[in-house]
Amino acid sequence: xxxxxxxxxxxxxxxxxxxxxxxxxxxxxxxxxxxxxxxxxxxxxxxxxxxxxxxxxxxxxxxxxxxxxxxxxxxxxxxxxxxxxxxxxxxxxxxxxxxxxxxxxxxxxxxxxxxxxxxxxxxxxxxxxxxxxxxxxxxxxxxxxxxxxxxxxxxxxxxxxxxxxxxxxxxxxxxxxxxxxxxxxxxxxxxxxxxxxxxxxxxxxxxxxxxxxxxxxxxxxxxxxxxxxxxxxxxxxxxxxxxxxxxxxxxxxxxxxxxxxxxxxxxxxxxxxx
Ligand SMILES: C[S@@+](CC[C@H](N)C(=O)[O-])C[C@H]1O[C@@H](n2cnc3c(N)ncnc32)[C@H](O)[C@@H]1O
Numbered sequence: 342x343x344x345x346x347x348x349x350x351x352x353x354x355x356x357x358x359x360x361x362x363x364x365x366x367x368x369x370x371x372x373x374x375x376x377x378x379x380x381x382x383x384x385x386x387x388x389x390x391x392x393x394x395x396x397x398x399x400x401x402x403x404x405x406x407x408x409x410x411x412x413x414x415x416x417x418x419x420x421x422x423x424x425x426x427x428x429x430x431x432x433x434x435x436x437x438x439x440x441x442x443x444x445x446x447x448x449x450x451x452x453x454x455x456x457x458x459x460x461x462x463x464x465x466x467x468x469x470x471x472x473x474x475x476x477x478x479x480x481x482x483x484x485x486x487x488x489x490x491x492x493x494x495x496x497x498x499x500x501x502x503x504x505x506x507x508x509x510x511x512x513x514x515x516x517x518x519x520x521x522x523x524x525x526x527x528x529x530x531x532x533x534x535x536x537x538x539x540x541x542x543x544x545x546x547x548x549x550x551x552x553x554x555x556x557x558x559x560x561x562x563x564x565x566x567x568x569x570x571x572x573x574x575x576x577x578x579x580x581x582x583x584x585x586x587x588x589x590x591x592x593x594x595x596x597x598x599x600x601x602x603x604x605x606x607x608x609x610x611x612x613x614x615x
Contacts, residue, residue, distance in 0.1 A: 433501025
């Protein structure tokens, strides 16, 4: 069990070394509260987190009217849906990557790595979410800066990174802010900028998205401004911009320079002209 020492508390609540660019960052959505109730250390962290995110602080007894709860447990920060029979909480647990390392495809010949580019060292993940792609890229050996504009998702991500405790933590930096605002001032410009905006819904209604994806969409919306984000990325990447798209969707911007296809997704690559 990991107690919340001062450093961890800071990394969740104040995020030292993590730049915050909240001007365009999304306001926290309604219907969320931070829940206390584990031990004194968790309660102190929860109170600070609630203060920073400007969310109500509740106990199990007063939580009923909220749809989602951010719960500071002795092990990690969790986002829970607040209803009976609810599925697994959302959290950022990098130990999964360590446990599954032998089965992960980290080859530089796979579609993602080919899209990121053979001469790439630094990658900005412009739509970090809960960091699945950012951690994969870090494990492949890239130096990753993960930018996330939802305060709640960024808090989960920062919690995961602060607990990673191995080489992963040193390879991923988290910035809470909007990439359209953060990227233009990054020096030097990253070799590659990677984008994975929310997938457009499938036309077939029966194709229900995974629960965690639905929760994420509920919290952060549909990323309707992804085309504008791509335009900013194209102006500020050093070499290329990669956009992850579902195989069924058109490119975010017509005529990518190249694409690399996986089983269910496609990586559209836009070379940046010097
Ligand atoms: C589909 S999720 C990304 C999932 C991520 N690739 C992963 O592996 O976990 C899209 C995320 O991008 C974030 N986002 C969208 N536009 C953004 C922007 N302009 N700046 C920063 N974050 C953004 C959303 O808040 C959302 O969390």
